[in-house]
Amino acid sequence: AQKITQTQPGMFVQEKEAVTLDCTYDTSDPSYGLFWYKQPSSGEMIFLIYQGSYDQQNATEGRYSLNFQKARKSANLVISASQLGDSAMYFCAMREGVDSSYKLIFGSGTRLLVRP
Amino acid sequence: KAGVTQTPRYLIKTRGQQVTLSCSPISGHRSVSWYQQTPGQGLQFLFEYFSETQRNKGNFPGRFSGRQFSNSRSEMNVSTLELGDSALYLCASSTGQGASGELFFGEGSRLTVL
16 A cells, blocks of 8 residues: 555646645554655755654745644645746655654655746 | 765666766765656665665665765665666765654766666
8 A cells, every 4th residue: 555645646826826735644653754845857856844743733834834634644735825936746755763764755746837 | 065966967878787876965964865766666765874884775676786985975786777777866865863854865866778
């Protein structure tokens, strides 16, 4: 079974509007971390935001926020006020365990296109 | 602060050859992990090194190997290349400790096997 599921292969959003990218995960480990990365066409993976399983509040980083619903095992990324430069692939990823190695499990990604 | 540096950025090899890719992590980072990205399989974990020791390994054949040096720089090697090894190989650097340690990625090495 997939551990990270991103059900939206592609999405469009109008410039300056908000967009939500979906991510659900599956783990039996009570300690885990959830990440979102952006990958532009250049290939580099750019870290956006992190949410720990024990964090009480939803993570926010500038225009990015993570809608963390632990009971539903979802960790959706919300991008507010979309910009043309936000057009890229977005990956949700999970790291299981606190003391385990730094191994990330990635979803299949969502390609976001921002329309002017 | 310099980011993660991967070399070479692009390379073309033929089947049966071998290739070595290099990754220089962010200064002070002791963990280096490698990922393979293909259109069909997506992003898959290859292995992670921490203080010169392999700490975890993904589900790849033995043709894929790696090592880490005392300065934390890492190399990965693929022997007897196959067409399916064509991919973007990404290296990620981290402190290697702590629950919320984020991974910083390089721009990748794009390998084409003909």
